[in-house]
Amino acid sequence: MIGCSHHDAAVEFREKIAFTSDQVGAALADFHDRFPSCELVLISTCNRIELYTTSGDNQALDRDAVAGFLADQRSLTTDEVIDQMIYRAGVEAVEHLFTVAASLDSMVVGEAQILAQVKQAYDLACTSGSAGPLTHNVFQAANRAAKRVQQETSIHRRRVSVPSVAVGEVIPEVFDSLSKKRVVICGAGEMGEETLRYLIQAGAKDIHLLNRSFERAVALAETFDVTPVPWTELLDEVVAADVLIGATAATEPIIDQATFLPLHAKRKNRVLLILDLAVPRDFEASIGDLSSVYLYGIDDLKAACERNRRERQKEWPKAKQVIAEETERFISAIHHRGAGPVIQRLRTQATDLKQDELMRLKNKLGLGESDAATVKEIEKSFDRLINKLLHPPLTSIKDDAAEGHRRGLVEAVRHLFNLGDE
Incomplete structure (x- = not known):
């Protein structure tokens, strides 16, 4: 994510960088042309402008690349964009999006409008074709996180204006x-x-x-x-x-x-x-x-606002805990999803080898249909052997995935067993 909001950029800069609805559509199309294997969702409101991007398999997309794209869109220099906009990557970008969608980063914390704006930005990206598998997952998860904050805390029910x-x-x-x-x-x-x-x-x-x-x-x-x-x-x-x-x-x-x-x-x-x-x-x-x-009168209403503001402050830790839980849940799911294909290919490879060896053994021993019970016992033995051999590496892969692939076991297994890159 690269962007700015009322927290960190003056209104004069936000005006320069802001997009109208028509301009968002054109920017999404331009981004897709420039980075065809990457994804983009662009949020532009009166208080924030944020670009959420993903890298394609064969296309690196770092802060400078996105800043350069944004600078070209708004007729600015790349340095201007980098100097005045914040940058988040990986877990921090996910947590930031969840916080924004839940209205915990808004000028008026708990206002309902921002979630609708996030959904609208995502829908426009889907329509334009700039969204993809990862943005689908993360924006749907952001909606879930925001709904949990609404349901499990009273932040949205405590009005403060x-x-x-x-x-x-x-x-x-x-x-x-x-x-x-x-x-x-x-x-x-x-x-x-x-x-x-x-x-x-x-x-x-x-x-x-x-x-x-x-x-x-x-x-x-x-x-x-x-x-x-x-x-x-x-x-x-x-x-x-x-x-x-x-x-x-x-x-x-x-x-x-x-x-x-x-x-x-x-x-x-x-x-x-x-x-x-x-x-x-x-x-x-x-x-x-x-x-x-x-x-x-205004004094009556301001007193109610102040009471609600104090109540919101009490709910803040609970809301942040929801965001932390949903962020961990999403990242864990992404990591496990990344390990899934390798685990499946390893199991498939082992099953294919088992079938080949079973057929060879049947032929060597001259086992036919009348020996079905014997063949079944041999197959069970092969299955037990495969499960015992695969259990330690698969457990380690799953543990490593839960920790964010820090030990690189998925890639190691992929190369050790020649599982391919697909």
Whole structure:
């Protein structure tokens, strides 16, 4: 793996190295042309760009080769890529991928989006033909590791951003579902945009977006397929809302209690949930004292975020243990898979020799069909002899495979018994 993320590279460099969806497809095709026996999966998000590669049988693929390929793709020098991107190989690369997929390396630890992005990158590599046997295995194992972290820890259930807590924890306390609720968002900045993402994930269908700059509201509404509303219609939207969210940069409340009272009367005691995510606050705090109104301010939500962050920290060792276990499991399977063909060829060679010797002995002793019992006993003796002879080397090969082939016994057996390279 060669790549960079928010941990180790400035946003200016990540912008230079990032790929759009169309560019990823073209890069995968170019890589396949340049390294036809190698494999590549390319992950490119706003926070990370990572290339996971494997070497072909007859084609060396080291850090410099991948860095050179990436540099050519983004019109950079190879030195720029090497200087500003991290490099992982073997077990470390596998463990890194598992950690990324499980959202333990994300800017917001536990966010669910990264696993979907990893899957999307893998699917695109499969479609383009740049994935192969090893990337199939490692990305499927990464998905399994991420699922285990989700199921066996509460990291993903502990939200730590204000919008995620507001939508994921506060709204369900008031409404069972958002599918038939009118959600009104005031503000189309970063907080409003992040809140929109969580609302759509939560199933909200009827979302109205207001902003003092109507052009900004229209642009963001088109991105998320929601309804832009002119700021002048704010009061009417308050009357119609089931969930009212404040995310503006206003220096004074956009709705004070005096303004809200006649709107409250028009609502006729319909429940209204107000999520005030703005600093300074968008809604006067006393509005929350009125009947059928539930108002949560930024301090309430930040306190919940901090509680969840502390709970996540408690779960961190458990999540890392899952990653360590899944990494060891994958590497062990790869090593055993590498020893499997040699073991099979050794057994086949021994069986072929046994059959030849058995036939020679039958002919020499003149054994026919009437001597089937005798032939069976001889064959059993041959089988016992082969098993006893092969048991020590096969056990050693399996032990060596479990340790990562450190003693090189697979290659030694391959040459000693002339088993070939296939």
